[in-house]
Amino acid sequence: MTAMPASQTKLGRPREFDSDYALEQAMRVFWAKGYEGASLTDLTEAMGITRSSMYAAFGNKDELFRRAVERYTEGPASYGIRALSEPTAREVAESILRGAAAASTSREAPHGCLGVQAALSAGDNGLTAQKVLVDWRQDGAARLESRFLRARAEGDLPETEDPRTLAAYITTVAYGIAVQAATGRSEAELLRVADVAMNAVTWSHG
Amino acid sequence: MTAMPASQTKLGRPREFDSDYALEQAMRVFWAKGYEGASLTDLTEAMGITRSSMYAAFGNKDELFRRAVERYTEGPASYGIRALSEPTAREVAESILRGAAAASTSREAPHGCLGVQAALSAGDNGLTAQKVLVDWRQDGAARLESRFLRARAEGDLPETEDPRTLAAYITTVAYGIAVQAATGRSEAELLRVADVAMNAVTWSHG
DNA sequence: GTACTTCCGTACCGATCGGTCCTGAAGTGA
DNA sequence: TCACTTCAGGACCGATCGGTACGGAAGTAC
CATH class of the missing domain: 1.10.10.60 (Homeodomain-like)
Incomplete structure (x- = not known):
């Protein structure tokens, strides 16, 4: 129609x-x-x-x-899709976190992440929108998990790292960065947070 | 009145x-x-x-x-205040992250964190509530920063760690955990995420 | 030109929003 | 008992919600 x-x-x-x-x-x-x-x-x-x-x-x-x-997804959040094609797991993760920090604090757009803040909770009228975003976040995490799974198969990520947990961790930090941006934190601060977050994982390279 | x-x-x-x-x-x-x-x-x-x-x-x-x-703050989020009185910086951080994972996935309460999801973004009618929560999150981060500052002074945290950045990192992960809970992740998964997150920091003890 | 389709603007729909007002009942202290 | 105060309930307020109906203008294909 x-x-x-x-x-x-x-x-x-x-x-x-x-x-x-x-x-x-x-x-x-x-x-x-x-x-x-x-x-x-x-x-x-x-x-x-x-x-x-x-x-x-x-x-x-x-x-x-x-x-x-x-x-x-195709515009302000396109850094997420591009990040998946980085050559190593480490660079994928770093691109996502730094991209989240940058996109969430742009001066030419609202602070934070639409996928997080537009309908985290909702009343009866917002349930459809809420579900759209739940699916959006789950889909993003699933893609990242697949990417890490491939990375491990390619010897690009230690066997000891669980792709699902690792994807959950990176997306968790990314969502948190979005919340911080909506709370008023600067890009510089959030980039430092992203740097700290990268230390949590033992990467094969870098 | x-x-x-x-x-x-x-x-x-x-x-x-x-x-x-x-x-x-x-x-x-x-x-x-x-x-x-x-x-x-x-x-x-x-x-x-x-x-x-x-x-x-x-x-x-x-x-x-x-x-x-x-x-x-005094009820479901009281784990945050209690965490500040843990003896070491490491235990403070761990209590916050594990507490966030547990509180955000309780079966007897809505998933996620009220302080994050009740008004992350808002229309004109919700601006006051939005400000209440921005202040709430900033206040929590400031308290944690003070605690880490004290920890460093007490030799409980390496001099190389910046208390402000560290507090920003821990709260970032905590907020992210809340978003994940609202997205449907289980407590077990989020506890694993919390464990991963703890590895990002060089603690003096533990 | 003519027939036809889709445009845009507006007036309007019932429902619900947050908030107020009034009333009669019910409990208080003296 | 009596004066006083606050209660609970529900009707009601103007404003706004998402969504629709209508009608004249403007474009296209023939």
Whole structure:
């Protein structure tokens, strides 16, 4: 219904607003105010469109949030995906922690991590959004676990390290860094925290 | 007006409900649903009192939240204060991390940490609550920093360790553990994470 | 031009939000 | 008993919530 295949013949009046820009703005509002704290008025004003246009283009608030999270993953949180392709387990972990510190304290975006703070807890109306983010965090941890599993198979991580626990540890620190950023800590401080955190693990290299 | 000194002569009809119990229930609702997600209806139903009684006893939603956070500090989060009186820096840190893992995964309470998840981000109506929790987290970190400062002075922590960074690291892991608990991780997993985290620091003892 | 489709803006929907007010009952001290 | 105070309950407040209906304007395909 909403997102038709682009191959279809375009009929009628074409959309006047930039859908990507609108989604970007919605993402920022959710990031700053959380799912429940972001009202339709907040969202549409930031997106520069009316309620009608938003509902026609994205369906409803839940779907808009889902799309915003996707965009967040591909945009501000893309350091996470890039980190997975670092050559060694140590560099993967370091990229994630330093990336989290940087992304959570950017001056051009809300502090903290959308994936953590937008719906950590929720009332009845926010349960869908809460589940979206639980899945988002679980998925990220699972990818990291797979990466560490591969690293161990490649001899890149000592056999004594458990990939699941290690992935849980790194994501734990990353989430904590996001909370610290939302509490007001500076990037410099959080980079030092990331450095300390790296010492917890015996890496094969580095 | 609201909270008169207890020394005053008691006049009129005495309160019929248990104020402590009511506050405990309110705390749990805020813990599970967050500040904005917890409606007055949710709160008063759990507390077993009417809106009138709540407003007479606690003032308004913001004040109720403030009191609930106080109770949280003295109750479910009391492990934090107790940890500060452990004899060595290592034991302080270990008590905090293990305490966080246990408190965040209790079967008799909502998962996660009220101080983290009840208002990490907020809309306009939740800004006061958000500030309460920012202060709460900053205060906790400051106390831990003081404790580590003392530990270093007592020769209980190597001179090479910076108390501020160390306190930031430990609280970061503790917050991360709370996020993981809200994501569904088990206590056993989080205890393993806590063990890993302890290896990041060179302690004088243990 | 004409038929058709989708646009956008607005007015509006019922529900719920936090908070107030009023009333009658119930307990207090003298 | 009496005056006084505070209780609990529920109706009610304006504002805002997410979401919908409608209608005129504006674009496209033929």
